[in-house]
Amino acid sequence: MAASPLRFVAQAFRPAFGTVAAAQETEKTVADGVYTDAQAARGATVYEASCAGCHRADLGGATGPALRDQRFTRQFAGKELKALFTKAARTMPRNAPGTLGDNAYLDVVAHLLKENGFPSGSQELSADALDGIRIVPGRPKPPPPVGDFSYVEVVGCLTADSRGNWLLTRASAPVAASAAGSASSTASATTAPPGIETFHLLDAMAYAPETHRGQKIFVRGLLIKLPDEQRIAISAFEMLSPSCSE
Ligand code: HEC
Incomplete structure (x- = not known):
């Protein structure tokens, strides 16, 4: 079988690919602190004015896709930071592409990195630096603290105090029920x-608490946050492990 011209080209390039792969191992990544906090703060202002309308203030996505977490990783991880910059600087804001000026786009890229959990450093991100920096998968930020009167999910040990009130002790920090998805199934199966x-x-009596004393409960x-205690008006109660000990 005759080698197609295409295959010939691919073979001719193989040594070049090998060199690139070797270079990547020592290459700088966005995890190395490639922007400053001041730059990200400027970028946040630009973002708010020119991007948030379509991508949402928290980058969660609206008419435009999310610019964080899984979507960000899927689109950009493995690419050079320049790809992200070019996407933003050449095609965004979608209704007025390229209108903000390179410095504003660099600042906005810094903001996107910060929001994706990458650390700041001592040097501002500059146009020259973009080429040599690779994007790696982001670290999802911990969910924001939940406010009073929000619907939450927690996991803890069912305990009675000296007055017979039912408590969940040594419990996890509350996460918003909507954001938590199926927290009960993801909660670790360990007894710790x-x-x-x-x-x-509140209303623990409806769930036969005596039979669950000392168990690990979702x-x-x-x-409901009071000055000296936190309460939960229960809407779902599930035993995760018959024991709750180290
Ligand atoms: C008028 C709405 C709108 C505005 C304003 C806007 N975008 Fe977008 N953006 C979109 C849409 C729609 C897409 C998806 C289509 C595309 O990639 O062009 C997108 C895609 C993107 C992408 C690619 C993300 C991906 O996962 O594919 C990036 C990065 C981006 N925008 C950054 C920005 C930045 C930074 C700004 C502010 C400077 C901005 N956008 C302003 C609508 C907008």
């Missing part, structure tokens, strides 16, 4: 207590 929080459970419900 997951955290340091204490929640007073609770979903309304969080």
Whole structure:
């Protein structure tokens, strides 16, 4: 079989690819602190004014795709930072591409890196530096703390206090129920207590608490924060492990 011209070209390039792969191992990545906090703060202002309308203030995506987390990783991880810069600087804002000036786009890239969990450093990101920096998968930021009267999910050890009130002790930090997805199934199957929080459970009697004393329990419900204690009005209650010990 005659070698196609295409295959011939591919073979001719193979040594070049090998060189690139070797260079990547020592290459700088966005995890190395490639922008400054001041730059990211300027970028946040640009983002708010020119990008948030379509990509949402928290980068979660609206008419434009999310610019963070899985979507960001899927689109950009493995590429040079220049690819992200070029995408933004040449095609965004979508209704006025390229209108902001290179410095504003560099600042906005810094903001995107920060929001994707990459650390800041001592040097501002410059146009010259873009080529030599590779994007690696982002580190999802921890969910924001939940407010009073939000619907939350927690995991902890079911305990009664001296007055017979039911508590969830050594519990995980509350996560918003909507953001948590199926927290009960993702909660670890171990018996170890997951955290340091204490929640007073309202309406625990409806869930036969005596039969669950000392067990590791998942609770979903309304969080009520008082000055000296946190309460949860239970809407779902599930035993995860018959024991809750180290
Ligand atoms: C008028 C709406 C709109 C505005 C304003 C806007 N974008 Fe976009 N953006 C989009 C849409 C729609 C897409 C998807 C289509 C595309 O890639 O062109 C997109 C795609 C992107 C992408 C590629 C993301 C991916 O995962 O594919 C990046 C990066 C981006 N925008 C950055 C920005 C930045 C930075 C700004 C502000 C300077 C901005 N956008 C302003 C609508 C907008």
